[in-house]
Amino acid sequence: MRRRRSPDEPDEASEASEAGEAKDTGHRPSRRAALLGGSGLLGAVGLAGGFAAGQAVADDSDEGHPTVFDLYGTHQPGISTPVQDRLHFAAFDVTTASRDELIEMLREWTKAAERLMHGDSAGPVGPTSGDYRMPPDDTGEAIGLPPSRLTLTFGFGPSLFTDEEGVDRFDLAGRRPTMLAPLPHFPEDALDPERSNGDLCVQACADDPQVAVHAIRNLARIGFGTVRMRWSQLGFGKTSSTTTGEETPRNLFGFKDGTMNITADEDAELDEHVWVSPEDDPGADWLAGGSYLAVRRINMRIETWDRQPLGAQEEFIGRTKGGGAPLSGGKEHSQPDFDMEGSTGPVMPQDSHVRLVHPSHNGGARILRRGYNFVDGSSALGDLDAGLFFLAYVRDPDRQFIPMQNAMAKSDAMMEYLKFTGSALFAIPPGARKGEYIGQALFT
């Protein structure tokens, strides 16, 4: 390699102030700090620690939204925290056989995640201020971008505990949660193994896709030699919000999605339906305060859907397309009346989505949805490869997600317009305390 100049020339620092200014309007802190050598402005944010569950550290944006989330807390961020608009989700397989190497990587991921969520570079040296003979410890495409409310949420797949032959890979089999098993094959599943499962997962959500992509890419870079990316998925528009009062976003069927989602302020509901409690699974007490994440890549038959009459579309869902009210009347957030009779049967049809997945038909079960719309180009037949990348956090997959998904797969009128192409289940450990690494309780 050719050397251009000695690393101590002051070139970068002067460029840095030029670089940091234009894009960073009203959002602090920025990756300016990274350019200044990794020690810059971040101190000013006041990382006092001690925040509860995924709370915001700084809150200085226009809309009163937090701009920076805390990695540390009772629960991981990215579950009940406000849903950002963009997603990069990645599943990894562990390629080492060494438990120590796995732990070491989780330690490094945790350190990097803390930095990245604060809008800092992935490593302490940064993208440009190191030795010119060395690869940088950050890839640089997020220089100058604000933290963009990045959250990173980590999970463990069933195959991390025991592989297909039942081998206990990392001396973890004894601590495998009873409910952490590969999801069953549901009716109409047409799964692509290259979009399913994985030993580990990372969900990166941010307001700027470049920031989410940057985070996943740098975690993959740090994990090189220990993990290999198995599959990844970009999402561009959230389909569910967890914030009360926020306008409900829309999925690619054109319907409001997330109306009846569990919201961040429903503490009792979160405890009942999302957070694993210590008694749930005494053999896997390390998961208390964590959750399970059910992942489903659901292709929509967009072109066929678009040719269905408005009335049919509304009856498939059980809600109006405009305002999102139940077909039984009221406003968006009114409860549906499943007993109301129309001229040809219930006004909320028996095979309507909302009827089938409603708590009243699922033993009271609710789930926290956090899905995203996706478009991955188009198929050879000219159809958009598009749909809903469904993410749901639940306390008990066996009681909440699996029966609901079964009911839907068997009876939902909407199924004709869906194709399930990816699937995975992960255990989501609780939040780490400062100084710990994510998932540490599993290894100790």
Add this chain to the structure above:
Amino acid sequence: MRRRRSPDEPDEASEASEAGEAKDTGHRPSRRAALLGGSGLLGAVGLAGGFAAGQAVADDSDEGHPTVFDLYGTHQPGISTPVQDRLHFAAFDVTTASRDELIEMLREWTKAAERLMHGDSAGPVGPTSGDYRMPPDDTGEAIGLPPSRLTLTFGFGPSLFTDEEGVDRFDLAGRRPTMLAPLPHFPEDALDPERSNGDLCVQACADDPQVAVHAIRNLARIGFGTVRMRWSQLGFGKTSSTTTGEETPRNLFGFKDGTMNITADEDAELDEHVWVSPEDDPGADWLAGGSYLAVRRINMRIETWDRQPLGAQEEFIGRTKGGGAPLSGGKEHSQPDFDMEGSTGPVMPQDSHVRLVHPSHNGGARILRRGYNFVDGSSALGDLDAGLFFLAYVRDPDRQFIPMQNAMAKSDAMMEYLKFTGSALFAIPPGARKGEYIGQALFT
């Protein structure tokens, strides 16, 4: 199909005001109009017409950016207009043999494009206010979203004029521009036919990906039976700006990209390098005021790049990674000094990208770049399927794009980290006048 209620019940209108409010902060007009039946607020924007080349109709956003662009003008919007952050690009093949049907569809596309760019529904009825027995004429996922600076830019591929056997498909062969031929095979091209070429193209750029996706999807829906989508590509972060003074965005190699791009205010440069002049090709005078679009899907070998030393990365490009200044010194926008000698050869290496593509080594040629970063998941080997979706507008592909791409493919040090997986060339007709359809001059 089941009928739920009579279409004249007032349910939608009351829901509409509920739906339109929360998300539509400070951006007018919104798709609220669509919900109110397609006749709503848009009159208030004052579409007086008569704007020049892709100018803004409304300018009421926070940063003084226009929020709505005009479809009509000397040139199509989406070329020299300010670059938005998100892209959905689609190539279509014409499936009808009828010239009249093709023309009729272009007419409908033009009408829809005007509506969509104003934040209105794709059709006059809208997503929810029509007959419940009919499919809506808008798919609904953009209800409530602001226009988001959407631009739609249309182009014609070589295969629209003559097919592979040389057949004159639509009586257009005689008007085919001399330079509109499939791009040659460049050294190291590894093209995927399913990501290359096409009879027509539509570039949708917007600040919100949901708005760009909504536009392409509705154009595909309108074209059903006349065209079939051949391929499509999402881009999430612009890599080039056309706005002087704007912070230069970064590509996935982490470098500022677009520094020396042609900007919207360089009228003389646009005339010299971008807009086709009437004398350029007398047999294709319909293209005057238009341009050519060279499309290259360029995969980056991200994981290998990330392991290169910082100094090597900078020498591949010929610029610093932090501030983007030429390695010969100065600031980002300083001209490089190609004669400056370092200890082991020119400071701007012979095989550096910026040297090879610089006007001084390409007969003075410049191009208007408008590319986007993309990540389409990851490969079976665990590598990100990511890179730069390169879009360049030029007046003369033979003199500007092709020699530059050849020089790069033959000598560029960066080529080791690139794989060209898609390729296409389109003729971009000039802007339409109000009442005309896009490309009308070609057919008359």
